[in-house]
Amino acid sequence: MTHRTETGISIKGIRDGLLVTLGDGEYADVLVRLDAELAEKQEFLQGSRIALAVGQRPLQRQQLSEIQQLFARHRLLLWTVLADADDTKTAARELELATRLPGSQTDLDGKQLQTPLPDRQPAPTPIGTGALLLKETLRSGRAVYHEGAIIILGDVNPGAEVIAAGDVIVWGRLRGLVHAGALGDETAVICALDLNPTQLRIADQIAIPPETRRRKSEPEQAVIRDGQITAEAWHSR
Amino acid sequence: MSAKVITVTSGKGGVGKTTISANLATALAMLGKRVVAIDADIGLRNLDVVMGLENRIVYDLVDVVEGRCRLRQAMIKDKRQPELYLIPAAQTRDKMAVSPSDMILVCDQLRPEIDYILIDSPAGIERGFRNAIAPADQVLVVTNPEVSSVRDADRIIGLIEAEEKGPAHLIINRLKPEMVARGDMLSIADVLDILAIPLIGIIPEDENILVSTNQGMPLVMSSTNGVSASQAFRNVALRLTGQDVPFMDFSQKPGLRGWLKNLIGGR
Numbered sequence: 001m002t003h004r005t006e007t008g009i010s011i012k013g014i015r016d017g018l019l020v021t022l023g024d025g026e027y028a029d030v031l032v033r034l035d036a037e038l039a040e041k042q043e044f045l046q047g048s049r050i051a052l053a054v055g056q057r058p059l060q061r062q063q064l065s066e067i068q069q070l071f072a073r074h075r076l077l078l079w080t081v082l083a084d085a086d087d088t089k090t091a092a093r094e095l096e097l098a099t100r101l102p103g104s105q106t107d108l109d110g111k112q113l114q115t116p117l118p119d120r121q122p123a124p125t126p127i128g129t130g131a132l133l134l135k136e137t138l139r140s141g142r143a144v145y146h147e148g149a150i151i152i153l154g155d156v157n158p159g160a161e162v163i164a165a166g167d168v169i170v171w172g173r174l175r176g177l178v179h180a181g182a183l184g185d186e187t188a189v190i191c192a193l194d195l196n197p198t199q200l201r202i203a204d205q206i207a208i209p210p211e212t213r214r215r216k217s218e219p220e221q222a223v224i225r226d227g228q229i230t231a232e233a234w235h236s237r
Numbered sequence: 238m239s240a241k242v243i244t245v246t247s248g249k250g251g252v253g254k255t256t257i258s259a260n261l262a263t264a265l266a267m268l269g270k271r272v273v274a275i276d277a278d279i280g281l282r283n284l285d286v287v288m289g290l291e292n293r294i295v296y297d298l299v300d301v302v303e304g305r306c307r308l309r310q311a312m313i314k315d316k317r318q319p320e321l322y323l324i325p326a327a328q329t330r331d332k333m334a335v336s337p338s339d340m341i342l343v344c345d346q347l348r349p350e351i352d353y354i355l356i357d358s359p360a361g362i363e364r365g366f367r368n369a370i371a372p373a374d375q376v377l378v379v380t381n382p383e384v385s386s387v388r389d390a391d392r393i394i395g396l397i398e399a400e401e402k403g404p405a406h407l408i409i410n411r412l413k414p415e416m417v418a419r420g421d422m423l424s425i426a427d428v429l430d431i432l433a434i435p436l437i438g439i440i441p442e443d444e445n446i447l448v449s450t451n452q453g454m455p456l457v458m459s460s461t462n463g464v465s466a467s468q469a470f471r472n473v474a475l476r477l478t479g480q481d482v483p484f485m486d487f488s489q490k491p492g493l494r495g496w497l498k499n500l501i502g503g504r
Contacts, residue, residue, distance in 0.1 A: 141280060143329035158291070159282075159328045198292045208292040 009037050014101070017049030017079075022057065031070065038074040046075050051101060053082040061091035068095065131166070138162065138176065147183075158198050164188075177201075191221035195231055205229050240273075240351040242344050243477065244373035245408075246397075248389030250360030252381045253410040256446055257470070258357035259287040261377075263455040264474035266321035270352040273312065275324045275343070277369040278359035279334055282326035289316060289453025290323050299327035302339045308346055317458060332364040337371030344372035353477070362396060370397060375477075376405040377437065382412055382423040387431055394434060406437035408473065413442045414487040425487075438473035439484055440466050 008023020009030075022030055038045065050071055059067075064081065071078045080098035083089050089099045130148030140159025144150060149166035160176035162168055165183045167190070174192035179201035181188030186203040194217050200207045202222065207229035219234035245258045255278075262274040276284035279299065285291045296311040301324070308324075315321035324343075327334060344354055358369030370376055376397050380390040390407070397405045409428055416422035429436060443466035449456040457470045464485050472482045 141328050161329055199294070206295060 009034055011037075011041070011045070014051065017051065018045065018076075019051045019053060021053040022055070027057075027059075027063065031066070034067075035070055038071070038076065042074055048076055050076050050078045051080045051082060052078060054084075054088060056084050057088070058085045059083070059088045059091060061094055064088070064091050064095055064097070068097075132164075137172065140176075156192075156197075167191075186224050189221050189223050191219065191234055193217075193219050195220040195222065200229055202229055240344070240348040240354050241477075242348075242354045242356065242372045242374045243377060244356040244358055244369050244375075245377045245379060246358035246366060246369060246393060247360065247379040247386070248362060248366075248393035249380075249386045252379050252386050253440070254360070254379050255283045255287050255357050256450060257377070257379055257408060257410065257440070257473075258355050259284060259455045260457045260467075260470040261474055261477070262321060262323075262353075262355045263288075263315075263318060264457045264471050265353050265355075265477065266315070266318035267457065267471075268474060268478060269320070270478070271320045271350065272318075272353045272355065273322045273324060273347055273351050274355045274357065275340075276326040276357050277335075277340070277365060278357060279326040279365065280328065280331045281359065282328050284357045285313075285323060285325045286453060287450050288323055288455065290325070291453070294325050297325045297327040298343070299330050299334045301343060302335050308343065317454075332359070332368065335368050337367050340368050341372045362393065366393075366396075367400075370400060370402055373402050376402050377408055378405045378432075378434070379408045379410050380428060380432070381410055382417070382425075382428055384423070387423065387428055391432055394432060403434075405434050407432055407434050408438040408440065409436070410440045411442045412439055412487065417487075436484075437476050438469060439487070440469045440473075441485075441487065443467075 008025065010021040012019045012021070022034070052067065068078045078097065080101065081088070081092035082101070083092065083099065092099050132144070132146040132148060132150045133153070134144065134150070135153045137154035138144065138152065138156045138160035140157055143161040143163070145163045147165045149168070150162055150164040151169045151171070152162065153171045155172040156162055156170055156174045156176040156178065158175050161179070162176070163179040163182050165185065166180065167188050168178045168180045170178070170192035172192070173194040174197050176197065177199045178190050178197060180190045181203040182201070184203050188202050190200055190202065197209060200222050202224050205224055205228065207222070220231050221234050222229055222231045224230070245254050245261070247254050258274060262272050266272045274284060274288070275298065276282050278284070285294060290313050293313045296306040298311065300306045301308050301311045311324050312322040313325065315323065347354055356369050356373065359365035378390050378394055378397070380386045394403070394405050397403050407429070409425060412425070413422055417424045425436070425439060441464065443456070445456055445459070446466055449459065456467045459467060464487070469485060472485070475482045
């Protein structure tokens with residue numbers, strides 16, 4: 001839902017709350033317009049977490065603090081500031097505000113994160129449509145990265161990491177860490193003959209198996225359901 | 238408030254550095270101190286496993302150093318102690334991923350908010366060891382009462398003095414009083430005679446250590462008192478805070494009986 005008013009301020013629902021974008025104009029005017037906008041929609045917005053996009057506009061620490069207080073007066077929590085200018089980012093960090101949205105593939109300065117390259121690993125043989133097939137057990141300290149699906153004929157031991165842009169299939173015991181859909185694909189799945197991982201990640205979700213989880217030695221798959229990673233028995237469709 | 242940085246090292250592997258780091262960090266947190274434990278053993282990390290925090294790792298020390306996350310994001314809050322945090326090592330990298338000056342920087346960032354920073358050093362005398370002692374205000378050298386680990390401790394004490402991080406303090410780990418009595422194990426006096434540095438702890442052999450390691454829960458959290466490893470860890474923690482705690486009595490008669498009684502009936 002995007003709501004743009006004649007004031008040039010836009011308010012948009014995002015997964016972690018609301019994204020407020022400041023329009024153009026003098027700082028003082030913008031502040032007044034924002035105040036009016038928030039007052040008008042107070043009941044509707046109340047209690048939301050706010051991400052504020054300021055674009056190119058340079059803002060001092062004191063100005064950001066003013067905006068933060070303005071949101072607070074309307075019972076809104078400013079938690080992140082998305083800015084292009086480095087000085088504005090620095091000022092935001094000084095106020096202990098985040099400067100990027102969770103799960104975004106950029107570093108703290110907004111630069112694209114590099115996919116870490118596998119060091120000292122032999123180049124694996126890609127097969128089919130960009131899938132990577134590994135016929136071996138991955139022991140502690142091994143890390144495998146691939147921009148597609150990964151299939152492992154073997155076990156994934158604790159301390160090993162498998163990070164894939166697509167699905168991960170372990171024809172063996174999964175006891176280490178697997179990240180499927182690492183570039184943001186929430187439909188990615190992780191399956192294993194025995195799913196008993198240290199930690200699972202799909203897109204930007206992270207899950208730790210509950211300590212009381214009963215040991216099943218049947219094939220299972222992990223998927224995102226209702227925004228959460230869920231393990232379920234594997235049924236062929 | 239400014240943290241004291243304490244590095245636990247040994248030269249030889251397998252003498253109990255990680256167990257001692259986990260237990261001292263926990264014991265200090267139980268005294269109400271704000272504590273951060275840092276695993277400097279990049280590539281062979283263990284501290285997270287011993288503290289039972291392995292499955293919570295998202296970012297690690299190398300991510301901090303290479304700027305992929307903020308320091309706060311790599312600090313894993315302990316399950317049981319509210320003021321205890323762990324910064325884990327990376328498992329898929331090696332010691333060269335971090336430099337001594339990186340370690341100093343990380344510790345300096347933590348110092349204002351923390352009381353104690355405990356660094357678990359890797360075995361050896363190379364880069365990993367130099368990373369671990371670079372930010373140290375105090376170094377604890379761990380040895381077992383047997384000649385090879387004492388030899389390595391002696392070497393490491395020399396290196397610590399060369400780095401002007403001395404005097405190191407000694408922890409004698411896995412002492413078996415009955416073996417000392419039979420003359421089959423080096424005594425505390427024998428070890429001190431060779432190493433000649435101040436003693437800060439004597440930890441008796443205790444099979445509960447193995448149980449607690451496998452459970453991922455440091456032994457100090459269980460409430461054994463008397464002559465036990467758990468009590469010995471708590472005593473070292475108190476000495477680190479500046480308290481004067483007398484050493485446990487490991488003397489044989491009637492001490493042995495009491496000690497055995499404690500082993501059998503004490504829990």
